[in-house]
Amino acid sequence: MINALYYFGGITDAFLTDHMKTVVLGGSTTQGWDLNSHTSDLAKYLGISIKLAPVRRPQTKGKVERGIRYAKDNFWPARTFTNLADLNEQALSWCRQTDTRVHNGLGETPLEAFANESPYLRPLPKRSELYQFERQFRKVGADGFFSFAGVRYGVPWRFSHRVVSVIVENNALLVFLDEELIATHALSYKKRSMVYLPEQYKGIERHGSFIGPVPIARQYVDTQVQQRSLGVYEEVSLNA
Numbered sequence: 414m415i416n417a418l419y420y421f422g423g424i425t426d427a428f429l430t431d432h433m434k435t436v437v438l439g440g441s442t443t444q445g446w447d448l449n450s451h452t453s454d455l456a457k458y459l460g461i462s463i464k465l466a467p468v469r470r471p472q473t474k475g476k477v478e479r480g481i482r483y484a485k486d487n488f489w490p491a492r493t494f495t496n497l498a499d500l501n502e503q504a505l506s507w508c509r510q511t512d513t514r515v516h517n518g519l520g521e522t523p524l525e526a527f528a529n530e531s532p533y534l535r536p537l538p539k540r541s542e543l544y545q546f547e548r549q550f551r552k553v554g555a556d557g558f559f560s561f562a563g564v565r566y567g568v569p570w571r572f573s574h575r576v577v578s579v580i581v582e583n584n585a586l587l588v589f590l591d592e593e594l595i596a597t598h599a600l601s602y603k604k605r606s607m608v609y610l611p612e613q614y615k616g617i618e619r620h621g622s623f624i625g626p627v628p629i630a631r632q633y634v635d636t637q638v639q640q641r642s643l644g645v646y647e648e649v650s651l652n653a
Contacts, residue, residue: 414455415543421527423534427462437465455546460535487511496602498584540582548578548589557613561586564601567610570617 418424430436432446440446446465456463488507494500512523519526551559557573558565568577568588572595580587581600588596601608 414452415547418459418537419540421531421534422537423531424459424537425461425534427464428456429464429466431466432468436463442468451546455543458543458546459538498600498602544580544589547580547582549580550576550578552576558607559588563604565605565607566596566598566601567608567613568596569610570614 414428434449436449436452438447438449448463453463455461484504488504492500492503494503512527515522516526549561551561553559553568553573553575555573557570558567559577559579560566561579566586566588572590575590577595578589580589584600586598586600587594588598596610598608598610
């Protein structure tokens, strides 16, 4: 939701949503709904009213559903991409191009419609004010790395064994210890890869310790191959 608000450049008065777990934890129409505190706290902070679409009534937000179908039918078929970042960039470019076409239901282009409606959006706060709603916490290992979305990212070695908070912003991963920014990485989409931080282990020698792969013992089999005359093998084959 935060990314959508900043993309459109303002805050709406209401947020119409399905009953996904990021919004609704449980409940019913008669007893009321138990909202996810993470989403409800964000909505209260921004002054947004959360409106839940009725269960099993997709027509409530039919315009949204139709847009998804249009994207699946026109953007997705035969699409090729190298990674998620490339796919997102292609999708954004396609949306910008599509928004210049006249929409039959609107009688104008989506860009023209948005230009007429955007003055009703309320101004956004600084992005850093919303970090409190985006943080995810990770434990840094002894080697100075933590795991995020299947990728291991490095931080300065002195923060090993500490709990850090991470925030994704504009294809970058921001790493904080309390309120201090200690590392910034470009997001990697290669699973099980390791992303090092420049000078990640700088100064570690002065402390007489070592962080990194631990050497292990290996056993090598000392095998000696006996050499025989070829006549021996010929004799064995004749007697077989």
